[in-house]
Amino acid sequence: MTTFSQKLANPSPPSLKPRHECGVCGIFNHADSSRLAYFGLYALQHRGQESAGIVTSSGERVLIHKDMGLVSEVFSEETLTSLEGHISIGHVRYSTTGASNIINTQPLMITHKGITLAVAHNGNLVNSIALRNRLEEEGSIFQTTMDSEVVLHLLARAANGSFEEALTSAFREIKGAFSMLMMTKDTMVAIRDPNGFRPLCLGKINNGGYIVASETCALDLVEAQYLRDVAPGELLICRGDELKSIYPWEKQKTSFCIFENVYFARPDSDIFGINVYETRKRMGQILAQECPMEGDFVMPFPDSGNYAAIGYSQESGIPLEFGVIRNHYVGRTFIQPTQSMRDFNVRVKLNPVRSFLEGKRVIIIEDSIIRGTTGKSRVQSLRNAGAAEVHMMVSCPPTRHPCYYGIDFPSREELVAYRNEVDQIAQYLGLDSLYYLSLEGMVRATGMTVDDFCLACFNADYPVEPDLSFHKNALDKSG
Numbered sequence: 001m002t003t004f005s006q007k008l009a010n011p012s013p014p015s016l017k018p019r020h021e022c023g024v025c026g027i028f029n030h031a032d033s034s035r036l037a038y039f040g041l042y043a044l045q046h047r048g049q050e051s052a053g054i055v056t057s058s059g060e061r062v063l064i065h066k067d068m069g070l071v072s073e074v075f076s077e078e079t080l081t082s083l084e085g086h087i088s089i090g091h092v093r094y095s096t097t098g099a100s101n102i103i104n105t106q107p108l109m110i111t112h113k114g115i116t117l118a119v120a121h122n123g124n125l126v127n128s129i130a131l132r133n134r135l136e137e138e139g140s141i142f143q144t145t146m147d148s149e150v151v152l153h154l155l156a157r158a159a160n161g162s163f164e165e166a167l168t169s170a171f172r173e174i175k176g177a178f179s180m181l182m183m184t185k186d187t188m189v190a191i192r193d194p195n196g197f198r199p200l201c202l203g204k205i206n207n208g209g210y211i212v213a214s215e216t217c218a219l220d221l222v223e224a225q226y227l228r229d230v231a232p233g234e235l236l237i238c239r240g241d242e243l244k245s246i247y248p249w250e251k252q253k254t255s256f257c258i259f260e261n262v263y264f265a266r267p268d269s270d271i272f273g274i275n276v277y278e279t280r281k282r283m284g285q286i287l288a289q290e291c292p293m294e295g296d297f298v299m300p301f302p303d304s305g306n307y308a309a310i311g312y313s314q315e316s317g318i319p320l321e322f323g324v325i326r327n328h329y330v331g332r333t334f335i336q337p338t339q340s341m342r343d344f345n346v347r348v349k350l351n352p353v354r355s356f357l358e359g360k361r362v363i364i365i366e367d368s369i370i371r372g373t374t375g376k377s378r379v380q381s382l383r384n385a386g387a388a389e390v391h392m393m394v395s396c397p398p399t400r401h402p403c404y405y406g407i408d409f410p411s412r413e414e415l416v417a418y419r420n421e422v423d424q425i426a427q428y429l430g431l432d433s434l435y436y437l438s439l440e441g442m443v444r445a446t447g448m449t450v451d452d453f454c455l456a457c458f459n460a461d462y463p464v465e466p467d468l469s470f471h472k473n474a475l476d477k478s479g
């Protein structure tokens with residue numbers, strides 16, 4: 001079965017925050033693998049909301065179902081029942097809207113010389129254009145505009161030796177950020193780039209099978225036991241009863257994406273060996289030490305900043321309150337009012353508690369400021385509700401540089417902190433004051449060191465050289 005309906009999901013509203021570009025979940029050796037992969041993807045929905053897909057294998061037949069939409073919209077009881085097999089890999093993706101993106105949903109699957117290969121990728125390859133140009137000159141015909149397809153073509157080219165040799169040879173050519181799952185009829189492979197930009201963890205399912213997923217929250221939902229992270233630079237091959245690791249690259253300095261800890265990952269996940277909830281709370285505590293402020297209460301704009309706000313409140317002794325209430329039932333699109341209504345798009349999601357805010361000195365805790373446009377309207381809505389003073393504390397440093405490793409950061413020019421100093425940003429947002437956590441403070445909250453992380457969107461120190469000459473024409477990022 002190959003189901004691939006050509007419908008377009010409702011377009012998402014413009015990006016308010018940096019967005020993930022994908023989550024992956026693979027199940028090996030479980031009779032109900034597609035259902036478990038579905039649950040894993042369900043837990044990883046925050047990493048991509050525009051499309052979802054699962055490829056499954058029974059050892060004889062490889063089946064795929066993917067479409068635009070949320071995991072719960074793409075799969076039904078019927079489709080999951082039809083995806084029979086003991087191996088599955090699944091993918092959730094964020095992509096820009098547009099008809100062409102139905103082509104770019106994942107997992108990607110090809111059949112070459114009778115071998116079926118599927119891939120699901122989280123991250124971004126920095127040398128994909130150069131590789132694609134070379135492969136096209138050598139005769140490869142691409143089905144999509146995704147960088148992940150380059151991997152499939154490289155593997156198909158290297159298929160003369162053993163599967164392990166083909167994997168080693170193909171992956172040595174690839175540069176960038178990739179936490180990836182691959183599948184053949186009888187094998188699942190988990191691959192993490194040598195810098196380890198994106199997380200990837202391995203767990204054991206209670207029947208003896210295995211799960212590999214972007215975050216540990218996916219393991220929790222299927223009651224799998226966390227075993228370990230797939231190591232940076234590891235290719236983990238699951239075949240028969242065996243797990244085999246190979247390391248095709250020379251050992252490199254790790255470059256974990258610190259933004260996973262600041263904002264992207266779910267707070268109930270452990271990322272890079274540390275719990276996200278506790279890390280964000282510590283960021284708030286250190287922020288309170290670095291930037292003491294007088295105020296009547298501390299508040300987040302739910303849910304950004306929730307955990308840093310708890311930390312700031314506990315450290316400073318200033319009470320934590322919810323000055324705005326979130327409507328949890330706002331869909332991805334909603335019908336707009338026919339006449340102009342002040343702050344409508346802000347209030348439909350977050351409504352200020354007017355009687356509570358009246359005359360108060362408010363300290364907002366935010367996890368990040370990217371473009372600043374959302375923050376500006378939110379601050380204005382607090383002023384309109386009668387707040388006397390509005391201060392903002394951000395639990396990371398100013399985000400001044402784009403990400404080339406799989407996160408949808410706007411271009412440099414769109415980043416409010418690239419073109420403005422902190423006092424100018426405060427003025428733009430309509431704040432009485434604005435403070436950011438220091439880079440040292442942010443790293444200290446993780447309990448690790450600056451050498452463990454990629455910090456490029458804060459300090460422009462890019463661990464893997466992005467190919468900027470190609471970047472303007474870059475392929476669609478896979479996820």
Ligand code: SF4
Pocket residue numbers: 197256257258259260402403404405406407454455456457458
């Ligand atoms: S540039 Fe920023 S968002 Fe991108 S990988 Fe590095 S820390 Fe993460």
